[in-house]
Amino acid sequence: MHAPTRLLASQFGSPHGVTAQDSYVRLLWHLAFYFALPLGLIVLGGIAWCLVRYRAKPGSERRASQFQYHIPIEAAYTIIPLIIVAVIFGFMFNAENHVDRVSRAPAVKITVEGFQWGWRFVYPNGHQEIGTVANALNINSMKNLPVLYMPAGETVQFTLKSDDVVHTFYVRDWLWQRDLIPGVHNVADIDVKNPGIYDGQCNNICGQYHAYMRFLVDVMPVKQYKAWYAHQAANSITTAGVTVSS
Amino acid sequence: MKVEWRTVLGASVFLGATALLYWALVYAHGHPTEAAGITALVFSFAAYFMLFGYLVLQYIKRRRIPRPEDRFDATQADGAGEVGWFPAASIWPAGMGLGMVIGAVGAVWGVWYLIVGGIIFVGAVIGFVAEVEAEPE
Amino acid sequence: MTVIQEPPGREYRPAEPQLFEIVPGPRPHGLVKYLTSTDHKQIGINYMVTAFIGFLFAGLLAEGIRTQLIVPNNNFVTENVFNQLFTMHGTIMLFVFLGPFGFAGLGNYFVPLMIGAPDMAFPRFNALSYWIYLGGFILMSAGFLTNNGAANFGWFGYAPLTSAIHSPGPGADLWIVGIALTGFSGIFTAVNIISTIFTLRAPGMVMFRMPIFVWNQMVTMFLILLAFPVLTAAMALLWIDRHLNGRFYDQTHGGQPILWQNLFWFFGHPEVYILALPYFGVVTEVLATNSKKPVFGYKGMIGATLSIGALSMGVWAHHMYTTGAVLLPFFAALSLLIAVPTGIKFFNWIGTMWRGTITLNTAMLYSIGFLTMFLFGGITGVMLAQPVLDFQLHNTYFVVGHFHYVMFGGSTFAGFAAIYHWFPKITGRKLHEGWGKLSFAIMYIGFNLTFFPMHPLGLRGMPRRIETYNAHMGWNFLNLLSSVGAYVLAMGVLITVWNIFRSYRKGEIAGDNPWDGQTLEWACSSPPPDHNFESLPPIRSERPVWDANHPDQLTEVGHR
DSSP: OHHHHHHHHHHHOOOOOOBBTTHHHHHHHHHHHHHHHHHHHHHHHHHHHHHHHHHOTTTOOOOOOOOOHHHHHHHHHHHHHHHHHHHHHHHHHHHHHHOOOOOSSSSEEEEEEEEOOOOOOOOTTTOOEEEEEEGOOOOOOOOOOOEEEESSSSSSEEEEEEEEOOOOOOOOGGTTTEOOTTTOOOOEEEOOOOOOEEEEEEEEEOOGGGOOEEEEEEEOHHHHHHHHHHOOTTEEEEEETOOOOO | HHHHHHHHHHHHHHHHHHHHHHHHHHHHHGGGHHHHHHHHHHHHHHHHHHHHHHHHHHHHHHTTOOOOOTTTTOOGGOOOSSSOOOOOOSSSSHHHHHHHHHHHHHHHHHHHHHHHHHHHHHEEEEEEEEHHHHHOO | OOOOOOOOSOOEOOOOOOSSSOOOOOOOOOHHHOOOOOOHHHHHHHHHHHHHHHHHHHHHHHHHHHTTSSSSTSSSOOOOHHHHHHHHHHHIIIIIIIIIIIIIIIIIHHHHHHHOOSSSHHHHHHHHHHHHHHHHHHHHHHGSSTTOOOOTTTTTOOOTSSSSHHHHHHHHHHHHHHHHHHHHHHHHHHHHHHHHHOOOOOOOOOOOGGHHHHHHHHHHHHHHHHHHHHHHHHHHHHHHHSSSOTTTGGGGGGGOOHHHHHHHHHHHHHHHHHHHHHHHHHHHHHHHHHTTSOOTHHHHHHHHHHHHHHHHTTTTGGGGGGOOSOOOHHHHHHHHHHHHHHHHHHHHHHHHHSSSBOOHHHHHHHEEEEHHHHHHHHHHHHTTTTHHHHHTTTTTTTHHHHHHHIIIIIIIIHHHHHHHHHHHHHHSSOOOHHHHHHHHHHHHHHHHHTTTTTHHHHHHHHHHHHHOOOOTTHHHHHHHHHHHHHHHHHHHHHHHHHHHHHHHHHHHHHOOOOTTOOSSSGOOSSSOOOTTEEEOOOOOSSSSHHHHHHHSSSOOOOOO
């Protein structure tokens, strides 16, 4: 790959997202770097140039120039950043409209509920997946975590709820998060393209066991998800790490 | 005074305009809880408008005659005369502070601290007023 | 606005004898002086010393945080203690150190000196504001001595985690009361400094001849007047919720937890600029002095400060993008716009150095450190201002890295520049340059080692405020780097502490104007006498001392 292509393909340190919204996030991320790199280099270069070129040398008779204003230059570095900001805002506005769009007919609706300290995922037929830190108070173990099962390639609509304190539903590979705030009705759509198991975690300080408030997302191909869902009895409860006998 | 009141007026106008724009946008497609921010912005606008009003009244009262510190060509002689009274060392601010802090502890551990703090505060204020009274005009 | 450029007199003209009344009698010393002084300089020193103690204390808490996170699954402190550490680290750094050091410490000491005033407008009021600030500091730290420990819900204490049910105990109450007291202190200081600037300037010191530092202080004070009352109100509502069964933030009885977020950030974002603007002023003065040049684009600089101040009032909800309950485009647009005046400042700083004769003393090095680090923090700030990117990065270590680049690499480095620049004025002795440069070098390396790894950590999804982490998340090495960096950084800071102790007794005698300064504080002796000035040079531009000392190098007229 030659250099420009490589630059375009670079993620500038950010992981690849796995959702349909990823292209918008990536576009903004790239845009920020395309503006920031040259601007940052100009500023750093200017500082370095001043320090090297205009440093007072012992014995030199050179005097500092006493100019104070230069209207054309000042106007230029006011107007050019304004244009850059306007461009960034335009792209951002467009991206935001796509990322935040809420579908009227999502394929699956799941209610995500956070509590101190654990997660409850409620499916349309009343089936619940629950996990609490009481069953997973070992940071090095990935067992006994609550699991959110969902299909890949379909729009999944989350209703985000909390009844105690503020939590945040955050999955790092989705490059996305949303708060669960008591008293705020939050709905968001996510379309995960790649099946797989993803790490999730509460991302807002919610008390003592905040760090342990983790979960897993099991994104399955649609057929597999439908089979799993058909297998879940209405209003049944699966608690991670605890075997419930009926 | 001109620069002063114009700066404050500018801030006030900006805050008012921001409040209006924000209110209009929230009204169009916002969230009900954003009323908090609109209220805060309106009060900020009002606070600065009040300050602007005070400054502009002072300005008119002085018949718009610039003070020495408003004149580009003023010399030290223009500022001659007494600038003001600057007090010597005083223990009373520390006393008032102590009273306020002990009183504030009352918000944590009960009303007794508030009473003790209040007594210290009032005592310090009395001392403070007596000190001010003793000063020359 | 026309600036009259007449040639200044070659000598300082003696001031009129009755400029102010000096109270006769013996001057107090020692503890009595500390307790009773109403002199703005003494109060400024009190503020700076107290704030610096707060800085060291909160820094110690930060070392605790980094020690806990140095390896995964660590057990250096318990979850509860860890939560107290980061809460009080944030609270003390913001409410005790960074703000008061800049706007109250440096503001008290140098605003009257720079505008040629004998003291602050309300000297006793000024003393009172210091005492309640000190009380606030003591009360909020006293939480550590109570049974349940200090506050443990993060420095922005989101409701309803702060409620009496979720956070019982006096620690949270002490936090509320402490912040409210420092808030009142800030309001008092703001009233005082605005009055001083508006009414006590020396003749000829028109508004458009005030140093940029004073302008920045003034805008800071205007922001305080708007922001702190809202904070105090929010704290009062919280206290009522906790003690009198209020329902303001209680969703189960019709309250709104998100009201807290709106109120808190309505204070919280201006607060960021309250913490930054005084330090922008410091850097401007240090760069101009050590380049032997006037501030480039003086009026543009003032305009930029005013627009930053104004815009900062309308961006609070960019801390709330992920709540799903704010109007995203409005706040994104205003947040992005702030980048423009900040950019103007950067180019003006470069313009100030351009074709100067630059002396690289320690203060200048710290200012260069400020420029480079704040640039980085500003760029990541533009990324975070965009809601879509914020959905990824919000509350991760990327944000932690971002605001430490702004608050530490930016403001605190500028605070150190201020210490090195003005220590001679305050004590009459210079700080040791060699120790200073060593301290800067170690701090610069340690700082980047601590906070740069936080950006990739955030991109890899490490949430802030977690007490421990799984070893298989890919966070281990970066956390180790960051913790090692924190120890290096602490060493750098301690070298400056040692330098201050050493130079206070044995430092080189500075003289009145050691750096060939430009603004009025260099016209009085070091340390300045009571009521500051025996005589004032004529004020014919924004750098009267320079004009008096270098009548052949006046600011060029033209290019305007």
